[in-house]
Amino acid sequence: QKEVEQDPGPLSVPEGAIVSLNCTYSNSAFQYFMWYRQYSRKGPELLMYTYSSGNKEDGRFTAQVDKSSKYISLFIRDSQPSDSATYLCAMSEIGGGFKTIFGAGTRLFVKA
């Protein structure tokens, strides 16, 4: 079993839709949870990060962490064609070298 599981998609939605992206994990020691966006042949771009459980909102993006279920989500409101990219979840422990584990990424297509 992988430490971080993420549905690779692709996920195709119409412009304006609410998008829900999710990851599950098995390591209860993870404390930092991040979401990255990666356009084709580019480096990942940090979107949001949260520490431990809870929600965090930034513009059209909302990140949620449910540590009891080992489940994290990223919601994108009013999706735009420019949101079409691969979204990667990532997680780190405190200490232990801060090794960061990434999900495989979900490819999102937003149709105009």
Add this chain to the structure above:
Amino acid sequence: NAGVMQNPRHLVRRRGQEARLRCSPMKGHSHVYWYRQLPEEGLKFMVYLQKENIIDESGMPKERFSAEFPKEGPSILRIQQVVRGDSAAYFCASSPPGRPETQYFGPGTRLLVL
């Protein structure tokens, strides 16, 4: 404020040659991470370094791969005697000390082994 810089952006090597990938972190960042990304796969952690010190190299292959981050100059990921399976995109990220949640990535180096 320049972002993370990596060079070269593309590198072609023949089997058996050496590949050297360079990474200059963001200004004010003293910690560097290297990742490898194979086509259609996520990022795989390789190594985490601070200047003159390897913090965690648990993701590095045991042979042919090495990394350093000297007191002066960029971080270097070195692959000796490359094989076709080493063909991948190699990304470097940097963060402030102890802040793995704020890693900023460079554009990557795409290595092709012929």
